[in-house]
Amino acid sequence: MVPASFEVVEKRQDTADVWTLELEADSGEPFEFEPGQFTMLAAGGAGEVPISISGAPDKPERLIHTVKAVGLATAAICAAEAGQVLSVRGPFGRPWPLDQVGGADVVIAAGGIGLPPLRPAILRLLARRERYGRLLLLYSGRSPDELLFTDELGEWSQRGLEVMVTVDSAGEEWDGHVGVVTRLVRHAKLEPGVVVMSCGPELMMRFLVAALSAQGIGSDRVYVSMERNMQCGIGRCGHCQLGPTLVCRDGPVYRWPELSRWLAIREL
Amino acid sequence: MRTIDELLTDSPTFAGLEPAQLEFIAGCARNEHVAAGTMLMREGEPAERFWLIRRGVVALELYVPGREPLVIETLEAGDVVGWSWLFPPYRWALDGRTVGDCHLITFDGVCLREKCESDHDLGFELMSRFTADVIERLQATRLQLADVHGKVSATA
Amino acid sequence: MAAVTVIEREHFDELLAAIARRGYTIVGPTVRDEAIVYDEICSAADLPIGWTDEQDGGYYRLRRRDDEALFGYAVGPHSWKQYQLPAEVRLWRGGVDKRGGLVNVTEAPQEAPRYAFVGARSCELHAMGILDRVLTGGRRSDPADAAPTNEVFVVAVQCGEAGGTCFCVSMNTGPVAGRGFDLALTEILSDTGHHFVVEVGSERGAEVIVDAPHREATRGDRDAACSVHERTAAHMGRELDTTDIRDLLYRNFEHPQWDEVAARCLTCGNCTMVCPTCFCTTVEDVTDLQGEHVERYQRWDSCFTVDYSHMHGGSVRNSTRSRYRQWMTHKLATWWDQFGSSGCVGCGRCITWCPVGIDLTEEARSIRESERSDSDAHD
Numbered sequence: 001m002v003p004a005s006f007e008v009v010e011k012r013q014d015t016a017d018v019w020t021l022e023l024e025a026d027s028g029e030p031f032e033f034e035p036g037q038f039t040m041l042a043a044g045g046a047g048e049v050p051i052s053i054s055g056a057p058d059k060p061e062r063l064i065h066t067v068k069a070v071g072l073a074t075a076a077i078c079a080a081e082a083g084q085v086l087s088v089r090g091p092f093g094r095p096w097p098l099d100q101v102g103g104a105d106v107v108i109a110a111g112g113i114g115l116p117p118l119r120p121a122i123l124r125l126l127a128r129r130e131r132y133g134r135l136l137l138l139y140s141g142r143s144p145d146e147l148l149f150t151d152e153l154g155e156w157s158q159r160g161l162e163v164m165v166t167v168d169s170a171g172e173e174w175d176g177h178v179g180v181v182t183r184l185v186r187h188a189k190l191e192p193g194v195v196v197m198s199c200g201p202e203l204m205m206r207f208l209v210a211a212l213s214a215q216g217i218g219s220d221r222v223y224v225s226m227e228r229n230m231q232c233g234i235g236r237c238g239h240c241q242l243g244p245t246l247v248c249r250d251g252p253v254y255r256w257p258e259l260s261r262w263l264a265i266r267e268l
Numbered sequence: 269m270r271t272i273d274e275l276l277t278d279s280p281t282f283a284g285l286e287p288a289q290l291e292f293i294a295g296c297a298r299n300e301h302v303a304a305g306t307m308l309m310r311e312g313e314p315a316e317r318f319w320l321i322r323r324g325v326v327a328l329e330l331y332v333p334g335r336e337p338l339v340i341e342t343l344e345a346g347d348v349v350g351w352s353w354l355f356p357p358y359r360w361a362l363d364g365r366t367v368g369d370c371h372l373i374t375f376d377g378v379c380l381r382e383k384c385e386s387d388h389d390l391g392f393e394l395m396s397r398f399t400a401d402v403i404e405r406l407q408a409t410r411l412q413l414a415d416v417h418g419k420v421s422a423t424a
Numbered sequence: 425m426a427a428v429t430v431i432e433r434e435h436f437d438e439l440l441a442a443i444a445r446r447g448y449t450i451v452g453p454t455v456r457d458e459a460i461v462y463d464e465i466c467s468a469a470d471l472p473i474g475w476t477d478e479q480d481g482g483y484y485r486l487r488r489r490d491d492e493a494l495f496g497y498a499v500g501p502h503s504w505k506q507y508q509l510p511a512e513v514r515l516w517r518g519g520v521d522k523r524g525g526l527v528n529v530t531e532a533p534q535e536a537p538r539y540a541f542v543g544a545r546s547c548e549l550h551a552m553g554i555l556d557r558v559l560t561g562g563r564r565s566d567p568a569d570a571a572p573t574n575e576v577f578v579v580a581v582q583c584g585e586a587g588g589t590c591f592c593v594s595m596n597t598g599p600v601a602g603r604g605f606d607l608a609l610t611e612i613l614s615d616t617g618h619h620f621v622v623e624v625g626s627e628r629g630a631e632v633i634v635d636a637p638h639r640e641a642t643r644g645d646r647d648a649a650c651s652v653h654e655r656t657a658a659h660m661g662r663e664l665d666t667t668d669i670r671d672l673l674y675r676n677f678e679h680p681q682w683d684e685v686a687a688r689c690l691t692c693g694n695c696t697m698v699c700p701t702c703f704c705t706t707v708e709d710v711t712d713l714q715g716e717h718v719e720r721y722q723r724w725d726s727c728f729t730v731d732y733s734h735m736h737g738g739s740v741r742n743s744t745r746s747r748y749r750q751w752m753t754h755k756l757a758t759w760w761d762q763f764g765s766s767g768c769v770g771c772g773r774c775i776t777w778c779p780v781g782i783d784l785t786e787e788a789r790s791i792r793e794s795e796r797s798d799s800d801a802h803d
Binding site for chain 3: 001002003005007026042043044045047048070071074080083084085086087227228229231232235236237238239241243244246265266267268
């Protein structure tokens with residue numbers, strides 16, 4: 001499988017170590033994808049990494065990725081300037097089950113860099129607002145200056161997404177919630193029929209499921225996006241195994257009960 | 269050789285309870301020697317027991333894949349380990365591991381919980397004492413959180 | 425009933441010639457560096473005539489037989505995996521333009537010759553089938569990756585010697601191959617002669633036989649072949665109780681046996697290299713100094729490396745314990761959930777080629793027996 005070349009047409013720095021890059025295919029083809037899918041992205045020879053697509057699914061002319069620079073490969077991607085080319089393979093993976101949750105209340109629970117993989121889902125839900133009940137975003141970050149897409153939250157709110165944001169700690173200039181996302185669950189007054197889609201640090205997602213359970217929301221109502229060392233993206237190289245499942249192919253989106261047993265085993 | 273009730277009166281958590289209450293609690297308890305590295309509790313599992321450390325250290329930790337488990341707090345002789353047996357949903361929120369060999373008093377949490385539901389005096393006593401423990405640890409944790417960020421940003 | 429014929433030892437080269445005439449490149453066993461390995465061969469003289477192998481945990485030696493058997497050994501460190509999934513494959517090459525984009529990309533042409541495998545054992549045929557299922561599964565596999573086993577001409581050999589670490593009987597993968605071959609040979613050496621009882625497994629196998637001197641097998645020939653098969657089956661070097669083995673291992677992720685084996689395991693990965701079904705690969709981009717050309721290679725990888733499960737921050741499987749557990753539970757348990765069969769064919773290579781002789785049949789036995797003694801204690 002040969003990667004396709006995509007040129008960086010726009011680049012924006014979101015926080016100290018997060019950039020959003022907007023890409024267009026050299027071939028001119030739109031990049032169709034479903035919310036929750038990822039690509040294997042690379043800059044030069046620095047190595048491919050799995051990055052969730054963060055753009056609007058109904059605007060496939062641009063492929064958008066929001067990337068946190070945590071290692072060599074991601075640093076190289078984040079350093080790419082407009083006019084440079086990145087290599088893309090994909091899209092891969094099982095997407096968010098948006099078509100299956102019509103009529104329900106949907107809660108999007110995002111932690112930190114977990115918001116970009118959920119952004120396409122939010123945009124799709126808002127584009128088809130009439131199909132869903134209550135839509136709520138619970139978004140948590142480490143501190144106010146690490147929050148992403150803050151300029152869009154207001155617009156989403158106007159289009160019918162309730163937004164609750166919290167940070168682990170803040171100074172006095174922050175007038176929002178301070179505390180972990182599980183604290184927001186209680187304030188959110190969720191009904192039992194709700195569907196929850198979550199992406200963020202694995203620890204956060206585990207505790208979120210417990211907090212939802214305490215509010216009477218079963219873990220079978222929770223979908224999460226997982227991460228492991230995905231390399232080929234097609235279930236062949238073996239690296240992303242988590243017990244019997246291959247995250248690149250059976251995931252990255254899973255219903256919680258599919259995983260809970262395996263996530264409880266250390267170093268699995 | 270001291271009985272369990274005698275050992276309990278040394279612990280701030282149980283000191284001051286009526287003899288009959290202490291006797292009931294001691295009846296739900298037994299002495300245990302637990303080897304180093306034993307997982308006393310695992311996140312998400314049903315919380316059916318709790319412990320009083322007589323000797324040794326227990327680490328409360330969170331496991332995250334790709335990292336060494338994060339030790340949140342260590343508990344020592346005289347500390348009670350485990351509250352989740354008393355509060356719904358009765359599931360452990362953390363992992364608990366014996367750091368060295370430990371001498372523990374292990375309590376049957378389910379039995380005590382049921383007794384609390386029928387004997388509200390005992391229930392009140394245990395709730396007050398455990399809540400006091402929780403408050404003390406919460407305040408300590410908040411201070412711990414403030415240090416991690418390098419600035420005092422949260423107030424108790 | 426499949427045709428059964430007999431080919432005399434002195435006509436073996438004519439059998440090979442008949443195969444070669446049809447454009448196949450013949451690969452078979454040969455002695456090199458004090459082991460029996462697979463390589464291209466031209467005639468019977470290249471085969472390990474009169475050699476056998478002694479195998480045990482962490483032990484492999486060739487020993488001379490007192491006869492001139494062509495296939496009087498079990499299996500060596502090579503498996504047919506090296507043809508199905510070569511250790512190094514160049515996927516594509518291309519140029520890199522000023523913007524960092526790929527240009528003039530050429531994918532590697534499928535230039536592999538049409539192979540004939542001579543000497544494939546029943547366990548190996550099963551392994552090829554298992555690996556083929558892995559390589560062609562998934563929603564997005566490249567058709568070019570499909571193992572060319574349909575095009576490979578297979579001359580199987582029904583084992584006349586059970587290896588010291590063999591347990592194909594336990595895994596239901598041998599010692600007798602029932603299908604998956606064009607021809608299957610049982611070597612018969614006796615006072616009266618040296619010949620091969622040949623089962624024909626396909627039309628093209630039948631055509632090849634017609635082209636070489638042969639005669640129809642008698643009742644006596646078939647009986648002699650059966651005796652060989654039964655004798656081999658009765659002499660397995662190891663045994664693995666596969667009853668419920670998937671759930672046995674799923675119940676025991678925290679078993680102390682994993683710590684025990686971790687104290688011995690070097691995480692060298694030999695087992696993954698010699699195993700005929702281990703399929704993990706990694707991809708590496710190689711550029712020239714100017715960064716103007718790039719080639720992407722696919723290489724064998726091993727779950728025993730620390731990097732294998734790397735995520736930002738660290739590896740999920742840091743400890744030796746977790747990596748050995750991953751390999752063994754994948755091979756014997758999760759493979760069932762992923763691919764619908766066991767990943768193990770009982771060839772014993774992992775036991776023989778482990779430098780410290782770790783034996784997964786022993787590890788499984790320890791876990792199984794500890795459950796038995798646990799339940800005994802509670803009675």
